[in-house]
Amino acid sequence: MTEPLPIPKRKDPLKRSRFGLVPPGLRSRAASEMATFAAQGRFVLQSCDRCRSITYPPRDRCPSCWGTLTWADQDRGARIEAVTTIRHSTDNFFRNHMPWRIGTARLDAGPVAIVHLHGEVQQGDRVRMTLRLDRGGNPALFAVPQKETPNMQDDPQLRCFTADPKHRRVLVTDGRTAIGQAIARALLKAGAQTVFLGDADPLMRYPGKAEIEAQEGIEPVSLNLTDSGSVQELAAQLGGRVDIVVNTAGFVRPGGVAFGAKLSDLQATFDLGAVGLARLAQGFAPAMSARSDDGVNSAAAFLDIVPVSGLSGQSGYAGAAASAAARLSLMSGLRGEMQQSGIRVLSVLTGPVDDDWHQDLPQPKVAPGQLARAVVHALTEGQGITCAGDVAKDLFARWQANPLLTMREENR
Amino acid sequence: MGLQSPYEGVAICAPTTVPYVRFSPESAHWWAGAALQSLAQTTGLGPADIDGFCFASFSAAPDTVVGMVQHLGLSPRWMDHIPTGGASGVMALRRAARAVQCGDAEVVACVAADTNQIDSYRQTLAGFSRFSQDATYPYGFGGPNATFALITGNFMRQFGVTRETFGKLCVAQRQNALSNPLALMKTPLTLDQYMSARPISDPVHLFDCVMPCAGAEAFLVTTPEKAEELGLSSARVLATIERHNAFTEDSVQFRGGWERDREALWQRAGCVPEDMHCVQVYDDYPVIVAMQLADLGFCEKPDLTDFIAANDFTIPGSLPLNTNGGQLSAGQAGAAGGFQNLTEGLRQILRCPLGDQVPEAARALVSGFGLVNYDRGVCTGAAVLERQALR
Numbered sequence: 001m002t003e004p005l006p007i008p009k010r011k012d013p014l015k016r017s018r019f020g021l022v023p024p025g026l027r028s029r030a031a032s033e034m035a036t037f038a039a040q041g042r043f044v045l046q047s048c049d050r051c052r053s054i055t056y057p058p059r060d061r062c063p064s065c066w067g068t069l070t071w072a073d074q075d076r077g078a079r080i081e082a083v084t085t086i087r088h089s090t091d092n093f094f095r096n097h098m099p100w101r102i103g104t105a106r107l108d109a110g111p112v113a114i115v116h117l118h119g120e121v122q123q124g125d126r127v128r129m130t131l132r133l134d135r136g137g138n139p140a141l142f143a144v145p146q147k148e149t150p151n152m153q154d155d156p157q158l159r160c161f162t163a164d165p166k167h168r169r170v171l172v173t174d175g176r177t178a179i180g181q182a183i184a185r186a187l188l189k190a191g192a193q194t195v196f197l198g199d200a201d202p203l204m205r206y207p208g209k210a211e212i213e214a215q216e217g218i219e220p221v222s223l224n225l226t227d228s229g230s231v232q233e234l235a236a237q238l239g240g241r242v243d244i245v246v247n248t249a250g251f252v253r254p255g256g257v258a259f260g261a262k263l264s265d266l267q268a269t270f271d272l273g274a275v276g277l278a279r280l281a282q283g284f285a286p287a288m289s290a291r292s293d294d295g296v297n298s299a300a301a302f303l304d305i306v307p308v309s310g311l312s313g314q315s316g317y318a319g320a321a322a323s324a325a326a327r328l329s330l331m332s333g334l335r336g337e338m339q340q341s342g343i344r345v346l347s348v349l350t351g352p353v354d355d356d357w358h359q360d361l362p363q364p365k366v367a368p369g370q371l372a373r374a375v376v377h378a379l380t381e382g383q384g385i386t387c388a389g390d391v392a393k394d395l396f397a398r399w400q401a402n403p404l405l406t407m408r409e410e411n412r
Numbered sequence: 413m414g415l416q417s418p419y420e421g422v423a424i425c426a427p428t429t430v431p432y433v434r435f436s437p438e439s440a441h442w443w444a445g446a447a448l449q450s451l452a453q454t455t456g457l458g459p460a461d462i463d464g465f466c467f468a469s470f471s472a473a474p475d476t477v478v479g480m481v482q483h484l485g486l487s488p489r490w491m492d493h494i495p496t497g498g499a500s501g502v503m504a505l506r507r508a509a510r511a512v513q514c515g516d517a518e519v520v521a522c523v524a525a526d527t528n529q530i531d532s533y534r535q536t537l538a539g540f541s542r543f544s545q546d547a548t549y550p551y552g553f554g555g556p557n558a559t560f561a562l563i564t565g566n567f568m569r570q571f572g573v574t575r576e577t578f579g580k581l582c583v584a585q586r587q588n589a590l591s592n593p594l595a596l597m598k599t600p601l602t603l604d605q606y607m608s609a610r611p612i613s614d615p616v617h618l619f620d621c622v623m624p625c626a627g628a629e630a631f632l633v634t635t636p637e638k639a640e641e642l643g644l645s646s647a648r649v650l651a652t653i654e655r656h657n658a659f660t661e662d663s664v665q666f667r668g669g670w671e672r673d674r675e676a677l678w679q680r681a682g683c684v685p686e687d688m689h690c691v692q693v694y695d696d697y698p699v700i701v702a703m704q705l706a707d708l709g710f711c712e713k714p715d716l717t718d719f720i721a722a723n724d725f726t727i728p729g730s731l732p733l734n735t736n737g738g739q740l741s742a743g744q745a746g747a748a749g750g751f752q753n754l755t756e757g758l759r760q761i762l763r764c765p766l767g768d769q770v771p772e773a774a775r776a777l778v779s780g781f782g783l784v785n786y787d788r789g790v791c792t793g794a795a796v797l798e799r800q801a802l803r
Binding site: 084138 | 537538539542543546547548553555557562569610611612614616664787
């Protein structure tokens with residue numbers, strides 16, 4: 001079993017934090033494409049369109065018949081043929097994390113791969129392969145024990161590939177909704193040390209306020225994402241103590257573009273959803289970037305929950321979908337910026353949630369608990385894109401297959 | 413596959429080594445020029461006399477042999493660029509020998525040169541190859557040490573070889589290096605020191621690793637007539653082999669391309685491994701030395717422990733091995749590391765070694781191994797050389 005992570009001690013404010021470096025980032029275009037699947041938690045290798053042979057490392061043509069290659073999901077089984085513990089590296093990120101274990105894996109899918117090893121994996125073991133994103137947003141093969149073991153997630157090497165909430169301090173931006181509260185509870189259950197729970201209007205009560213604020217680990221904070229001053233003030237107070245940001249804020253009103261819409265709703269949804277996201281990033285991202293490799297409770301992730309309709313638009317919710325599209329775009333930009341410093345930028349795509357503003361939509365809708373599970377999953381796996389609920393999964397799959405068709409289908 | 417055509421009408425001469433230094437602010441071009449200058453001193457040849465040029469380097473970017481030819485004022489009618497590191501010496505020899513034999517060139521200068529500036533080792537690794545950049549170095553960035561640790565551990569398990577056995581090879585090479593005034597490692601190494609060295613990437617320890625450095629190596633390939641005219645001692649090529657990307661089905665490398673072609677090598681050479689008076693094999697790690705001894709036919713792999721125990725690999729020993737100290741003790745000057753096996757083998761049979769002379773040496777086996785493109789060395793080659801004329 002893996003040693004449970006120690007509860008981090010208070011940091012000495014006079015000591016210089018360890019620099020938030022990332023592993024070497026130079027990659028081929030094929031490897032970058034592999035990263036797009038790693039971001040979804042899929043285990044893929046290239047398969048030849050002609051002879052069907054499976055190949056690795058990423059190539060541009062099949063080594064058996066020179067056919068073209070397509071990424072495809074593969075069997076996750078493998079056997080570890082050789083193991084080494086690296087004790088010396090000329091790369092500064094790995095130097096800070098020595099010793100580091102790697103191995104040669106014979107994949108059940110066929111090829112041989114050099115892989116990162118979980119601490120419990122030994123030479124000769126059967127393992128389960130995972131494809132993850134490293135701190136720089138690049139794809140990485142990581143072998144874990146075949147079966148779940150106690151504290152498996154606490155493996156220090158694995159933790160470099162996740163944003164596990166255990167022992168970390170999380171800011172949930174809007175605790176006034178059932179969703180925000182469900183996520184806060186799920187994070188505490190997943191081991192978060194503290195959840196700073198945002199409240200845009202502390203003088204106004206909201207349903208569940210007394211119960212959630214009474215829970216150990218919850219610290220209510222005043223935070224209004226439409227108010228730059230409010231964001232900056234909280235960032236100044238908490239900046240160096242927030243390890244994960246989970247943005248649960250959003251403003252959804254039904255309405256079309258030319259019909260049945262109010263411009264004030266459109267402005268509100270953009271101001272909270274898109275501009276609010278940028279305010280949040282500007283407030284918290286710099287301090288997080290400086291602490292991305294700061295021990296057990298290093299800063300790890302910036303997560304945004306966003307309607308999946310941002311990919312396609314949505315009839316009847318045109319403004320909300322447009323604001324979601326802007327959020328997705330801003331998150332892509334932020335991802336590129338944060339890859340330099342090792343902070344994961346994660347999007348949880350959600351279908352319509354089961355709240356008062358989606359009354360007219362048919363089932364299935366996303367329950368708060370479901371969304372909370374998706375958020376914890378995204379963090380514990382360090383996964384870039386996670387779909388919460390069946391509507392999001394269905395739309396995301398259709399969009400990957402044919403984005404233009406999906407836009408038509410969603411705007412009829 | 414028929415027998416290789418013999419290398420008639422070919423003479424190799426003028427083994428040249430530009431003394432290595434640990435770090436150098438100079439460029440690969442500077443080191444290549446130094447090698448040519450040294451070659452000129454030995455042979456009396458100037459730029460106009462060299463009509464063939466073969467070049468190997470890791471650190472000449474953005475230049476290739478083209479840039480080098482203009483940089484160094486050559487006007488060859490034949491040239492080649494060999495980007496295969498540890499296999500580059502044997503490969504340069506093969507190409508230059510055929511060019512001379514067929515009359516495409518008469519005097520071919522084969523040059524390997526690399527510099528080693530502060531931090532250039534890390535930079536070379538970071539962009540070494542597409543596969544290593546995508547699929548090995550981001551995995552702990554242990555460099556070749558980590559890759560060869562996987563190979564070494566597997567080899568030890570598969571063939572029952574222990575660290576002591578590898579240690580004997582390293583200690584013998586250090587002993588050989590002590591007589592070589594140009595070797596970077598100048599102090600004796602004991603087996604105890606080898607065994608208690610600090611671990612680098614298990615089971616690879618400090619004295620299993622080479623010291624990267626700057627340096628250059630060169631030799632001349634020409635006709636026996638020209639060698640005589642220049643008053644140069646020369647050697648002939650009895651046989652050569654070359655193979656790339658062999659045995660892709662092996663999960664972890666435990667053999668190289670030599671195993672596929674060794675019969676052809678010895679058959680053409682008309683002799684057997686036991687006829688070699690010295691053996692100069694590529695030695696980035698001792699496991700590769702052991703692998704070559706077996707793959708080239710000195711013993712079977714399960715017998716390596718006994719074979720290594722039964723032999724003395726020092727210069728006066730039963731099987732003089734890497735008699736200049738090899739890269740493990742003389743230093744690894746980038747691609748020049750793939751030439752020093754050839755220049756040292758040549759020196760021993762031409763009786764002009766850097767250090768001690770192997771008694772009665774007239775035949776040498778030279779073996780190259782290069783380019784860990786992903787998880788294993790891809791390029792292999794070997795050559796059997798014999799003394800032609802002493803002048």
